[in-house]
Amino acid sequence: MLPKAYSRNLLAAALLTAMACVWVVLAPAQFGGQAAYVMVAGASMEPTLHQGDLVVVREAQTYAVGDIATYRHPSVGPVIHRIIDRHGDRFVFQGDNNDWLDSYAPTANEVVGKAWLVLPGGATLLRQLRSPAGLAFLSVSLALILLITVRNGRGEKSHSMTSKRSASPPQSDRRLEALDGPVFVLAAVGLGALVLAIIAFARPALVSTPDDVPYAHLATFSYHAGGPASVYAGGEIRSGDPVFHQIVPRFQIEFVYHLQSPATGALAGSAGMVLEISEPNGWRRTLVLQPESPVSGRDLTLTGVVDLNLVRQAIALLEARTALDRQAYSVDIIPWVRLEGDLGGEPFSDTFQPRLAFTVDDLELYLRQGDPLSDIDPLRPTASGFVAHSTLTPAALSILGLDLTVVAARWIGTIAALLCLAGIATLSAPVLRAYRAGGFERTRVEYAARMIDVKAAPPAKAKSMIEVVAFEDLARLAEKNGRMILHVSDGGEHHFYVDDAGTTYHLAAGERTDRKPRTRRA
Structure with a gap:
């Protein structure tokens, strides 16, 4: 003990x-911690989370698909949803009760933390405490605690001052x-x-x-042909120019491809290029520009000749057989690159299949314009991805x-x-x-x-001397009345005294304080 x-x-x-x-x-987090407190507003996470719940989220070293996490949306602020996918360095979120994905995909740096503790109804209680009535309740409670503490402190102080001996060390x-x-x-x-x-x-x-391995498909389309200088500057068609098929019936098209990645690896696969004629009702016709052939490495070039006479013949045959009469048709140049192998020590397999979209009518073939607000160059298509990879840290x-x-x-x-x-x-x-x-x-x-060594016993009258049976009783008297225990050593005996309001309590003991008391000689 x-x-x-x-x-x-x-x-x-x-x-x-x-x-x-x-x-x-x-x-x-404002005080150096890792926790953030999120109040659930709305029903997007039901039945997992309900409106009025308080969720404690904590920063994590990694986040995985299936985690409920909070991220900072640049427009609406904190959002607590579930991670359902990951694209590169960005996470895809969705509410459990939503049929649509979140419009914003945050990075790991924008994720506040993942759910660690859920307090049902905690947000409602917190709002009530932040109301005027709640703040008043907290203020009164703190005041009562402070008042009780101060009164207890004063009581102990006044009680301890009733004895001069207790004030001295x-x-x-x-x-x-x-x-x-x-x-x-x-x-x-x-x-x-x-x-x-x-x-x-x-x-x-x-x-x-x-530690995903990023990669990017980078490509460039270009086409060229000779033409009359009266129509084309320098007597040559350049990429982006319209092609008037009455004076330029065919032209050369080129597709240059490169796979960009900081990781090394051996890659091989196949590539080819076709021309597709189509119209809105779903009809389409395909012409091969370069047959599929094996490729290896990260760089390749595909070339082909676009024969506008063949394109017009296919359209004329369609219109003759069906009586269809369209002002214009879609003509797309579609290359594809399929690569497999390893990248950064991980299995790799992907296909890149961009489109260079043209429109053809009775006079010309020209590039179709996309979204005018988009900064995407149709002649330089790109696509990015990542190979899932992890490292032990x-x-x-x-x-x-x-x-x-x-x-x-x-x-x-x-x-x-x-x-x-x-x-x-x-x-x-x-x-x-x-x-x-x-x-x-x-x-x-x-x-x-509570014990003081003294040389002699305090003076006391025999009638006011009370013998105590056990030292524990004497100690309780001293503690209860705020007194000190006076100790006198007399050879092999020890005498203990407590003086309280004119009454002296005494215990005499040998080397063991639990022995029966002996009467002190006058």
Whole structure:
């Protein structure tokens, strides 16, 4: 069994450590923590989350498909939905109760955190506390707590001043009292370090972190042919010019392709190019410009000849057989590149199939105009993607803005806990030895804060002297009335006195304080 002061110190240290742990876990990001508090407004996440719920979200080292997370939308602010997909470095979100995807795909830096704790109705309660009535209730509650604390403090102070002896510092052995501060500090730090070590050992040292391999399909269309200088500047058709098929019946088209990626790898596949004639009712006709052929590597070039006579013949045959009469038809140049292999050590397979869209009528063939507000160049199509790849990285713990690897946290927590335990053992060894020895030494250690060594017994009349059976009774009298215990050593005997309002309480004992009292000689 430990001394009462030690038990109080350990309990206080445990409470302080628990409060610190709660603060570390729930501290808002504004105060260096990792938590954010999100109030659910709307029904987009039902039945998982309901309007009025309060969700505590915490920053995470990685986010995965299926996580409920909050992100910052540039227009509407924080949004809490579920991650359903990932495209490159961006996440795709959707509400559980929505049939559509979120219009904005945030990056990992725009994700506030993933749901960690849900408090049903917590947002409603928080709104009520923020109302005038709620603020008034909080103010009155805090005032009452402060008033009770102050009154208790004054009561203890006035009670302790009823004795002159209690106001003076004790002259006895103060070893236990002197250790209160250091033991409390070491216990608090040691418990905190122990909690840190337990959390660190409960987590893996390495985590799989997404490290996707990005790539991009880059291509350039170009076409050219000779033409009369009276129509075409320099006597040559350049990419983007209309082609008047009465004077330029055919032209050369070229498709240059490159796969861009910082990763290395071996790639091979096939490529080809066709011309497609179509019209809105779904009819289409295909002409091969370059047959499919094997390719390897990241670069290739496809070429072909567009014969406008063949295009016009196909259209004329359609109109003759069907009596269809269209003012214009769509003519698309469609190359495709299929590549397989490995990229960055991961399997790779993708197809790039852009379109260069023309319109043909009775006079000319010209590029179809897309969205005038778009900055996409139809002659330079691109597409990007990524190959899923992950790497093992050291797992980390974040404590109020301080990032520690799990391995470092294990070492720090374990060593700090052992050092604090050794410090407490070193400081407490003499006191604990005396406490366990029993007798007077235990009494001196346990009640050192209320005991004063004096040379002679206080004067007292025989009628006002009351003999006490056990030291614990004498200690209770001293504590109840705010008095000090006077100790007189007389050879092998120890005499203890408590003076209260003219009455002296006395206990005489040998080396064991629980022995029967002996009457003091007058």
